[in-house]
Amino acid sequence: MKGKRPARKRGTFRNPPPNFPGNPELYGDPENWKYPLDTPRRAKLARRFFSMERSRRKYSEEERIYIDNRIDSALERFGIDSEAFIDTVKDSERVPDVVFPDDVDVDTLTLDDLLLHFVGEKRMESSKAIPHDRFEIEKVTDEYIVARVKEYLIKVDIKSRVFAHDCGDWIAWMSKKLLCKHVARLLMTIDPQVAVAVLLDLYKNKNEWTFSSRPREIFA
Numbered sequence: 001m002k003g004k005r006p007a008r009k010r011g012t013f014r015n016p017p018p019n020f021p022g023n024p025e026l027y028g029d030p031e032n033w034k035y036p037l038d039t040p041r042r043a044k045l046a047r048r049f050f051s052m053e054r055s056r057r058k059y060s061e062e063e064r065i066y067i068d069n070r071i072d073s074a075l076e077r078f079g080i081d082s083e084a085f086i087d088t089v090k091d092s093e094r095v096p097d098v099v100f101p102d103d104v105d106v107d108t109l110t111l112d113d114l115l116l117h118f119v120g121e122k123r124m125e126s127s128k129a130i131p132h133d134r135f136e137i138e139k140v141t142d143e144y145i146v147a148r149v150k151e152y153l154i155k156v157d158i159k160s161r162v163f164a165h166d167c168g169d170w171i172a173w174m175s176k177k178l179l180c181k182h183v184a185r186l187l188m189t190i191d192p193q194v195a196v197a198v199l200l201d202l203y204k205n206k207n208e209w210t211f212s213s214r215p216r217e218i219f220a
Contacts, residue, residue, distance in 0.1 A: 003066030006031045006059055028067045028074075029059075035067065037074035041151070044080070046071050048168045106203060111192050114199035118179040127184035140190045145198070149182045155215040158198055161208050164215035174211035177202070 012032035016022045021038045028035030028046050035046035049055050050071060056064055072082040116124055130149070139146040145156035155164045169180035179187075187195040202209055212218060 002069050003064070004060070004062035005066055006063040008032065009058060028070045029063075035071060037071065040078040040080065043071065043074040043078055045168055045171070047075065047082070048172050052172075106200065109196075109200070111188070111196050111199070114196065114203065115179070115184050115187065117203065118199065119181065119184045123179075123181050123184065127181040127188065130181065130185040132189050135186060135189055137186075137190065140194060142194065142197075145186070145190065145194070147186050149186070152182060153215040154183055154186055155218045156198060157218055158201075160210075161201070161205065162210045162212060162218055163202075164212040164218040166213050166215055171213045174213060177206050177209060177211055 006029045009032050012034060014033075016024075016033050020033070020036050021027070024030035024033065026036060026038045027033055028037055028050060035050055036042045037046055050067055059067065075082040112124075115127070119127060134149050136148040137146075138148070143157070143159045145154070145158070147154045152165065152167045156162070157164075163174075163183070165174075165180065165183055167180055167182055170183065173180060187199065
């Protein structure tokens with residue numbers, strides 16, 4: 001294996017995390033039990049997380065090479081083209097280019113206007129391609145939105161201003177407080193008045209909203 005096996009880092013796991021593999025060789029960083037690679041989804045998430053600068057700067061150059069090689073090997077083992085997937089990761093991290101003029105009256109914006117701002121034109125098209133019946137909508141009120149799409153969960157605590165979801169694109173974009181295609185499609189599916197109210201508040205009060213990748217920890 002190219003590179004150098006990572007050294008023990010401060011603040012990392014000393015044992016395998018709950019519900020994750022017990023074999024250290026199933027991790028990109030086996031010494032610190034980080035970047036699990038036991039399933040295709042986890043291998044993809046490992047690549048997304050380890051493509052972020054804040055993750056990479058914790059390691060030396062040789063350690064980064066080691067982890068990159070382990071993640072790429074896992075992706076290829078699952079039949080995923082690692083180079084093509086890296087390109088999609090980079091694309092998912094681009095900031096949408098739909099920006100409102102300074103003199104726009106935001107209260108007159110439509111749902112499509114607001115969604116374009118938060119996902120961009122390319123992701124908007126991907127969102128519209130997701131069938132409505134992919135979603136299992138559990139709750140939509142003035143205070144909460146709860147839904148599932150495939151294996152992912154989406155929760156919105158409108159009153160507390162918390163958006164929580166767990167797909168890879170969401171994780172890549174949430175530091176910028178932008179939306180993934182699943183969340184965009186959900187907002188197209190529910191009551192438009194609720195969706196517009198959420199997006200307007202997000203637009204006007206972005207710094208007061210919390211974006212999380214742990215929806216199962218956000219209210220019952």
